[in-house]
Amino acid sequence: MSEFKRRLREQSEHYLMLDAAERLGRGAPSTVKPYRHSEGRFWRLFFVPLYRRVPWAFKRRAMDTLKMTASGWTPPPREPGQPWRPPAKR
Numbered sequence: 646m647s648e649f650k651r652r653l654r655e656q657s658e659h660y661l662m663l664d665a666a667e668r669l670g671r672g673a674p675s676t677v678k679p680y681r682h683s684e685g686r687f688w689r690l691f692f693v694p695l696y697r698r699v700p701w702a703f704k705r706r707a708m709d710t711l712k713m714t715a716s717g718w719t720p721p722p723r724e725p726g727q728p729w730r731p732p733a734k735r
Contacts, residue, residue, distance in 0.1 A: 650711060650713055654713055656685075656688060657688070657692065657696070659688075660685060660688035660689060660692060661693060661696065663689075664689070664697075
């Protein structure tokens with residue numbers, strides 16, 4: 646099961662990264678049309694658009710349920726879109 650979860654995470658991160666790079670490059674001048682492999686069609690056409698529309702609370706709950714997050718620590722209280730801030734000094 647851990648191998649399945651590892652591969653699921655790698656695949657999802659890979660296709661989310663490709664989507665982010667494509668969105669960042671959109672509108673930038675280029676000389677060639679981007680090449681798209683025929684593989685990964687499910688990830689590009691279903692997973693990525695769905696992931697971008699699902700609320701963060703649901704994604705977090707799903708990752709916690711599948712135990713795909715680090716254990717033994719509490720994530721900092723922040724919402725997606727907020728900039729990172731260093732921890733408060735004690």
